[in-house]
Amino acid sequence: MTLRDTIRTRSFLGSAALATVTVLTAVAGVVAGLIDPPETIVACLVFLVAVGVTAVFQQPIGRVPGLPPFGVAGALLVIALPAENPVLEVGLWVIAFFVSKAVSSRSPWMAAQWTGVGALGAIAFVALGRALIAAGLPAAVAIVLATAAHFAVVLAVYLAWQQFRWSADGGRGLSGISVPRILMVFALSTVVGLAVHVASVGSLGLLGTGENVELARMTVPLLMVALLFYGLAKRSQTRSGERRLSGVVDAARALPWDLTADPKEAMVEFARRAIDATEFEVRRTPPGRNEIGARYSALDTTDPQLNPESIAQADDDVANEHREDAVEPQEFLVASRKTGGVPFSADDELALDAIGHIASETARVRGAYDTLLDRVDRDSLTGLPNYNAFQRSLARLNEDRTYASGIAVLFIDLDQFKRLNDTEGHHIGDEMLSVVATRLRASVRPHDFVARVGGDEFVVVLTKLQSLAEAKGVTDRIVANIGAPASLAGREFRPLVSVGLAYSGHQETDPQSIVVDADHSMLAIKKSRRQGGPSSESSVGISPHRSSRINEIVARAIDDGSLNVVYQPIVNTLEDKIWAFESLVRYTHPELGRISTASLIEKAKGLGRMDELTRQVIATSLQSGREFRKLVPGVTVMTINLEVEQIRDEHVGAFLKDIVPRYPDVTLCLELNERSTKDIDDDLRAQAELFRELGMLIALDDYGSEASSVGALVRIPMDILKIDRSLVDNLEDTRQREVVRALQGFGDAFDYSTIVEGIETQDAVDVLVGIGVRHAQGFFYGRPAPFAQTMSRLKSYGAAGTVGRSAPTAAPAEATRAG
Structure with missing residues (x-):
């Protein structure tokens, strides 16, 4: 068994134990009530309603989401301190607390676990409080100490249940706890307990004398406390609603989302603004227990060739799939909270679903935009970027390089292409262009860029160069790969190209000048063929304008007579x-x-x-x-x-x-x-x-x-x-x-x-x-x-x-x- 399996097993056993405590405590209370029935059912009902309503009010005690919240419902247990049948009061309190949690969380299993923790705290409260009063301590002192015991037991049980993982980074430790918040909730619970006790002083609890005045002295303070904290709970819910609405509105107002960023990251960020949860993730599996989720669908539109970070490339990565072949994965935006956290509400689910829908629509629009952009900027025959994409990429590559980082532009012309089209047919010409394009993509480095800029013309941008010699070496390899025999329609053809190379050792104020120089060098190669130069093999011409080193080489060769x-x-x-x-x-x-x-x-x-x-x-x-x-x-x-x-x-x-x-x-x-x-x-x-x-x-x-x-x-x-x-x-x-x-x-x-x-x-x-x-x-x-x-x-x-x-x-x- 792995460590993760061991942790899950321990967590399940702890949850089952707490649920068992809930059941046993509730059953004990019912049995106690059957054995010694209360004199007034009205007081029991008032107590049930007061505990259930007050349990809605909860305050966080941690600096990070996920730590268990605390309320003041436990303070109502002061009714059980002078009672003749405290087991009944504790049982009723557990039943009311469970019903409240089950309704709000819509998960009886989780409600049973939370109630089990509360039941242990309630038992500690009543047992210590009654023992202190019996020992002769003033009731006020007993209530303060009993409330402290209640808090201590609840915190200890939660901490053990969550395997001491209360650190701010999610690991073991207690750094995620906010001591001031704990003290604030403790003080509030103590005040409520003392107030209820003072208001009902002289009462014998639920088993009072049966007189109307005694009943009023017991029920009125309970109802007042319940109404007060129900109002506070609703105020808190209103603030949560405002937060959810704000997150959804922010997501809508941010449209159109940044198309260069990851839409999943933006979706998670807007969800985090809307919902208080421990973790958010986008995954293929639907939400599980204690989680909520929204469906998210989007086309995968990434394209290395049209993204010069990889341009270099972009092409880089060799042949890309067309958009029509993209699949639509089904994913879920999931929000989760650690066991014991405030339960998610239906409004939380609606807010998350709205953000997921906005993200899906944004991704769909982004996919449509990228598809249109792809059709505008991509050559349909070879799949390479076209002239428009090349111009933008060249400007970006020139701008983004360091000052001393060299780039080179290769202007490549497929020789005798018109003759091939005229004699063999355009379908053979198209196949030849596709072969050359494939070989170009396979020959360049991942950070280089390839484009088709004309009928039989291609351009390559070599990046991250240290010297002209390096550019020449890469170019020679490209030319050699292109020139290998190609079988087209059962016949063998050997592509022949003229290549103009223009090298730039520093950033250019006008990167278009590199293209012009490369084009001139290519045309000069074609001219040299007419003047007796090689006509059956590919040739590379280096632009004389691009390199001062070429100046020195040619000058020295002429001066030394070494031509x-x-x-x-x-x-x-x-x-x-x-x-x-x-x-x-x-x-x-x-x-x-x-x-x-x-x-x-x-x-x-x-x-x-x-x-x-x-x-x-x-x-x-x-x-x-x-x-x-x-x-x-x-x-x-x-x-x-x-x-x-x-x-x-x-x-x-x-x-x-x-x-x-x-x-x-x-x-x-x-x-x-x-x-x-x-x-x-x-x-x-x-x-x-x-x-x-x-x-x-x-x-x-x-x-x-x-x-x-x-x-x-x-x-x-x-x-x-x-x-x-x-x-x-x-x-x-x-x-x-x-x-x-x-x-x-x-x-x-x-x-x-x-x-x-x-x-x-x-x-x-x-x-x-x-x-x-x-x-x-x-x-x-x-x-x-x-x-x-x-x-x-x-x-x-x-x-x-x-x-x-x-x-x-x-x-x-x-x-x-x-x-």
Whole structure:
């Protein structure tokens, strides 16, 4: 048997013993009355009524709820002190006290226990009082001492019954007792006892002489005391009613309750204001003995994703159930009081029921509100928070972090998603979005946040970061998890993403700037793909605006000449021969990993080192081109990227005029970004013509990547037109094929060599050959590779464009200026 079971057993045995005392005392009184009947029944009835009415009045004796209350009903036992049949008086007193308690508590079992305690006190009162009077003490002294005995016995029995747990903290001890209150009730009982005794002096008690005057002397003081204390009891009940009403009104006036707080806690607090009880709790089991309760129902509407404390998260916790799947638990608000406390009334139950109803309605409204908010702030396809929820969470995460706590925003774009939708169907596209969303939630930490902010765009907020390196490490893990193969409709697809990372080491005055920087970095990654960057693997670009450390890294790499130059072949599709290499700059930091080309270029511009970077690439490319030609004489052209403004003498123009003549065996091609040619002037046009006279080639790069116009084709003298990969991402589309055919025809008419970028499959090569395209570049022919790997390829395969693949059917070769 456990300690709790032992305590319960002892408590039950004590309760049974007290109930037995009640029964025996009442029976003894009845038997005594039958053996020696009283002379007047009226006096008995008056005594019964007086005790029953007076028993309604009770005062607490403790500082905390739960300690037994005391009244003055015991003082009426002074009638039994001079009586000839005191057993009858005590029996009648016990019967009246029991009836009063049973009516008020609506629990005969509890009434029998309380009456048993009172019966022991009554016996002590009468026995001691009669003994003292018989010993010759004055009646007043006997009454005072008898009242003290009554109190002592009642307190001792209650204390033993409740196992000495009268401490303020609910443990063993007596600190919960209020001595002043006990003395006040004791003094009041003593005064009442003395008053009744004085008023009925000379009477022989209930067994008086039978004369009317004697009867009046006995009954009048009893009735007066009863009326007085009944009035006081009603006044106390009125105050209790006011308290109940105040608690219910407070609960109603507080509507709407704070939706961010726990409604159960608020409900208990309002119940505590309304009802005087020892304990309040919300539980699944209904109220038991000596308890009252009210039903409470509410939907569970907690959501970690829309709550950034856990945002981080919120998402945090991975997939959340939809509101429609929520269940409505049935619970009870229960008020309980320790054994011996003032019984609950019907009004107490009504007040508690009203508060429970208000709480249930509040929780229901809260659930409806949260459901509406969830629908407004959640993406229906993936279950992730949407753009609105992301904006609020970002502001809160930025505001709540400590000054030195870092956050990072990842702007994630699902590449080639439009093609997937168009070729496989929107249902496959939806499945892909769901897969990416699930992988994102599973990849982030509990305090991070994930949202879907557009069709194929996601945002992640990383929190509690110590450094950019930590943010980069988490990002790399996320990207790796997203890129795992996914089986959709029985076919395997590999998600490809472009990720822009913006790190913020301190609180931002405008957190939206982090999003803008991350978005720009993501767009730069996509642009770098069009310029020969990785197109079949996910990439991460770090915002150059967000980290001063990136400034230092890029500046040091340029100043130390530690940038890497990689080379991607440009192939004659008809002969399947390499005739040129495009030079591209790369840099991999030992701690942060690879810094995207777009970020590198943008940072170099911001640092004023773009011209120095370009000079290094030109020098390295010309030297590499000489080595390539020694192995394969047909590789004669090296192309480098720069903007039109850079060809001025004050930038790299003078450097070009000086270095190019040193490499007469290598032809340098300047790829000018199509966007940068919009503001070309006569001086730049003349500079371009001079470079062509010096043997250099001019190419218009990225044509078709944005809002390209025909005017771009005639703004500057050129030899090569490079068609952006965005115009050939779906050559099964007749419109794309015809656009490429038209541009090839335009190049033929104006003696331009046309190169199509972004070729990745043999099928694409076959389509291009079929429409007359003679030059191409892309992963199908080779990824950008460092100098050593490129040399190894040329040694092994020579000028072969397709290594390990079948070359396209040869067609008559045509002379071009570039090849």
